[in-house]
Amino acid sequence: MSLAHxxxxxxxxxxxxxxxxxxxxxxxxxxxxxxxxxILLIMPLIANGFFLIEIFATTLILGIMALSLMFxxxxxxxxxxxxxxxxxxxxxxxxxxxxxxxxxxxxxxxWWLAVPMALALATLFxxxxxxxxxxxxxxxxxxxxxxIGAAFYYFTNQNWAIFNGHTxxxxxxxxxxxxxxxxxxxxxxxxxxxxxxxxxFAVEYISRAPFGLALQGVRDNPRRMAALGFxxxxxxxxxxxxxxxxxxxxxxxxxxxxxxISPGSVSVGACIDILIIAVxxxxxxxxxxxxxxxxxxxxRTFALDFLVKLGLDGNRFRLLIGLGFxxxxxxxxxxxxxxxxSWRQRQRSGAARSSERHGRGSGQGSGHG
Amino acid sequence: MTRFVERHPAWALIVIVAIALALWLTLAxxxxxxxxxxxxxxxxxNAVFNGITLGGLYFLVASGFTLIFxxxxxxxxxxxxxxxxxxxxxYAISASTGSxxxxxxxxxxxxxxxxxxLQLIVFRRMEGQDLRQTMVTIGLSIVFADLMLWxxxxxxxxxxxxxxxxxxxxxxxxxxxxxxxxxxxxxxxxVRLVIFxxxxxxxxxxxxxxxxxxxxxIIRAGVDDRDILAATGVRIQLVFVLxxxxxxxxxxxxxxxxxxxxxxSPGEDIRFLLASLVVVxxxxxxxxxxxxxxxxxxxxxxxxxxxYIPTYAIVVTFLIMVLVLAVRPQGLLARR
Numbered sequence: 075m076s077l078a079h080x081x082x083x084x085x086x087x088x089x090x091x092x093x094x095x096x097x098x099x100x101x102x103x104x105x106x107x108x109x110x111x112x113i114l115l116i117m118p119l120i121a122n123g124f125f126l127i128e129i130f131a132t133t134l135i136l137g138i139m140a141l142s143l144m145f146x147x148x149x150x151x152x153x154x155x156x157x158x159x160x161x162x163x164x165x166x167x168x169x170x171x172x173x174x175x176x177x178x179x180x181x182x183x184x185w186w187l188a189v190p191m192a193l194a195l196a197t198l199f200x201x202x203x204x205x206x207x208x209x210x211x212x213x214x215x216x217x218x219x220x221x222i223g224a225a226f227y228y229f230t231n232q233n234w235a236i237f238n239g240h241t242x243x244x245x246x247x248x249x250x251x252x253x254x255x256x257x258x259x260x261x262x263x264x265x266x267x268x269x270x271x272x273x274x275f276a277v278e279y280i281s282r283a284p285f286g287l288a289l290q291g292v293r294d295n296p297r298r299m300a301a302l303g304f305x306x307x308x309x310x311x312x313x314x315x316x317x318x319x320x321x322x323x324x325x326x327x328x329x330x331x332x333x334x335i336s337p338g339s340v341s342v343g344a345c346i347d348i349l350i351i352a353v354x355x356x357x358x359x360x361x362x363x364x365x366x367x368x369x370x371x372x373x374r375t376f377a378l379d380f381l382v383k384l385g386l387d388g389n390r391f392r393l394l395i396g397l398g399f400x401x402x403x404x405x406x407x408x409x410x411x412x413x414x415x416s417w418r419q420r421q422r423s424g425a426a427r428s429s430e431r432h433g434r435g436s437g438q439g440s441g442h443g
Numbered sequence: 444m445t446r447f448v449e450r451h452p453a454w455a456l457i458v459i460v461a462i463a464l465a466l467w468l469t470l471a472x473x474x475x476x477x478x479x480x481x482x483x484x485x486x487x488x489n490a491v492f493n494g495i496t497l498g499g500l501y502f503l504v505a506s507g508f509t510l511i512f513x514x515x516x517x518x519x520x521x522x523x524x525x526x527x528x529x530x531x532x533x534y535a536i537s538a539s540t541g542s543x544x545x546x547x548x549x550x551x552x553x554x555x556x557x558x559x560x561l562q563l564i565v566f567r568r569m570e571g572q573d574l575r576q577t578m579v580t581i582g583l584s585i586v587f588a589d590l591m592l593w594x595x596x597x598x599x600x601x602x603x604x605x606x607x608x609x610x611x612x613x614x615x616x617x618x619x620x621x622x623x624x625x626x627x628x629x630x631x632x633x634v635r636l637v638i639f640x641x642x643x644x645x646x647x648x649x650x651x652x653x654x655x656x657x658x659x660x661i662i663r664a665g666v667d668d669r670d671i672l673a674a675t676g677v678r679i680q681l682v683f684v685l686x687x688x689x690x691x692x693x694x695x696x697x698x699x700x701x702x703x704x705x706x707x708s709p710g711e712d713i714r715f716l717l718a719s720l721v722v723v724x725x726x727x728x729x730x731x732x733x734x735x736x737x738x739x740x741x742x743x744x745x746x747x748x749x750x751y752i753p754t755y756a757i758v759v760t761f762l763i764m765v766l767v768l769a770v771r772p773q774g775l776l777a778r779r
Contacts, residue, residue: 153574206765209772213518213573214728217720218768220520224717225761232754342713346581353578390593396585403578 123259134270138324140352140363142317148357150313151293156219162340164196164325175245185249200318208310223345230337242336356411490750496635498742499642503697505719505734507690513729520580523716524587529554529695530702543605550695558691602702608634727774
């Protein structure tokens with residue numbers, strides 16, 4: 075986390091001095107980012123329906139959820155395990171207010187009314203949960219948000235009036251308008267991509283906006299920020315509100331993706347999966363959660379075949395995930411991104427040393443972003 | 444006690460009225476009007492006893508959790524896995540040897556050994572990085588859960604209750620009066636009462652050990668300030684290992700208990716992890732009396748809730764947690 079903090083400190087004055095119009099978007103000068111964006115845009119030409127939806131759209135949806143956790147954990151220092159619960163709540167609300175196969179529960183609103191309602195309610199839910207969680211700090215936050223997530227899971231299992239018990243709500247209607255079925259593979263992929271891009275850039279923008287900088291200050295030294303006149307708890311609750319909105323967006327996409335929602339999708343294990351995704355990817359930069367989600371989805375989809383091919387029991391997929399997670403947590407404090415960065419730095423310092431040996435030193439070393 | 448009454452007269456009055464009401468509800472024969480309003484007394488008493496005995500089980504799990512947290516500031520999210528591991532070990536022992544008591548001893552020793560290994564191999568290497576430790580315990584709980592699923596499958600196991608504990612006994616509590624004037628007494632499973640008594644004994648022993656012995660003094664000093672304790676020459680790593688072993692062993696014992704009066708299956712680890720989280724949040728982190736109080740409250744709330752408001756039982760537990768967080772964020776009996 076201190077790594078990210080240093081990065082912002084070094085990037086900001088340079089951006090302000092040299093390219094004020096760009097306001098410090100690092101992607102603009104990064105060719106790799108343009109390549110990734112182009113590949114994502116032409117993905118439907120490359121991938122067929124299975125890969126498009128089951129791999130890439132699912133990755134992006136899980137990535138958005140993990141992004142909301144990354145925002146809280148990376149910039150706010152608050153590890154919240156209830157982001158999936160908020161997404162699940164929003165998904166349930168879409169199913170409850172919108173149209174679904176369970177006509178006795180669903181109110182049958184059109185999607186353009188049900189979705190804003192679901193987003194608003196889920197954001198409210200997450201903000202209230204956050205207001206509870208900010209009463210405590212550090213590891214207590216993990217425990218309280220985990221307890222909220224578990225309570226919601228058991229509640230959906232027991233409540234039949236709204237959440238339809240453990241069967242959940244099935245055949246949720248997806249939007250059709252302008253003559254397009256937006257749940258068809260290609261339009262749906264673009265919706266997911268658009269929302270993911272929106273969330274990604276929103277998080278990146280906020281991390282540089284005064285609010286985000288104040289939030290990072292609160293993360294690093296809450297007492298000092300309080301002494302400077304910032305309302306520490308208000309910043310934290312506002313961070314929860316924003317992260318809840320992001321998670322709620324992902325929840326809407328998820329319920330459209332699977333067309334159903336049941337307590338199994340909001341179980342404690344799934345809540346922890348989101349944490350794993352964010353931590354494996356790296357929680358200091360918004361790209362991390364998406365990398366983590368890609369790894370997770372690829373593992374989840376192909377680990378079975380892979381393990382069987384190695385002659386092992388294919389059902390040990392979770393063991394693989396758990397061991398991978400342990401390895402990442404043990405050896406890198408910042409997930410895959412951290413590993414990549416330390417590898418690059420070693421390469422660079424190695425290059426610098428060899429060029430110094432040839433007379434001139436050119437390696438600067440501080441190349442974040 | 445008198446200081447509490449002097450400082451909070453209103454609260455003291457409420458507590459006294461609540462205790463009197465609870466005593467009256469348990470001891471008196473209910474008037475017909477009350478039976479019509481909230482059901483029969485037998486149901487109520489059964490729920491109360493189930494709640495108290497469940498509280499005993501929760502206390503066994505949560506006390507180890509809170510002890511480890513109190514001393515090492517280490518949120519061991521793999522605690523539920525230790526519980527389930529102890530339960531499976533207990534099942535294996537009692538199924539192969541037929542001895543219920545032996546299963547407790549072996550479960551305690553084996554889970555304590557796992558705890559020692561965890562402390563030596565994992566936590567010692569990342570002391571003071573509590574977030575990272577928490578992440579590691581999450582990873583460990585996933586790995587353990589899958590290993591146990593691999594070894595034991597997804598079936599339900601129940602540990603055989605020994606013969607001398609099977610069957611209900613009659614308690615001197617009148618549930619109703621027959622029309623002939625003959626009182627009907629409450630019948631309740633003996634094994635649950637024995638287990639509850641055992642958890643009370645364990646709780647008292649822990650309290651005595653913490654407050655009356657030298658090693659207890661060292662542990663309490665470590666809870667307050669472990670750096671200064673280490674500076675005074677205490678071999679703090681040894682204390683850590685001991686406490687971790689004790690906490691893990693308690694979880695193992697709780698696993699055998701839970702396997703006897705409930706059942707063991709994948710998923711129970713998360714259930715009991717959640718229960719101990721809520722218990723220690725309500726009672727106060729790192730406090731053994733807090734764990735006892737929290738376990739009692741949560742156990743009663745869960746059982747009474749599932750009898751009287753079945754669809755919202757879990758919400759009652761949750762609301763208690765929210766209420767405690769709103770009023771006393773550090774927990775009911777925490778000192779901080």
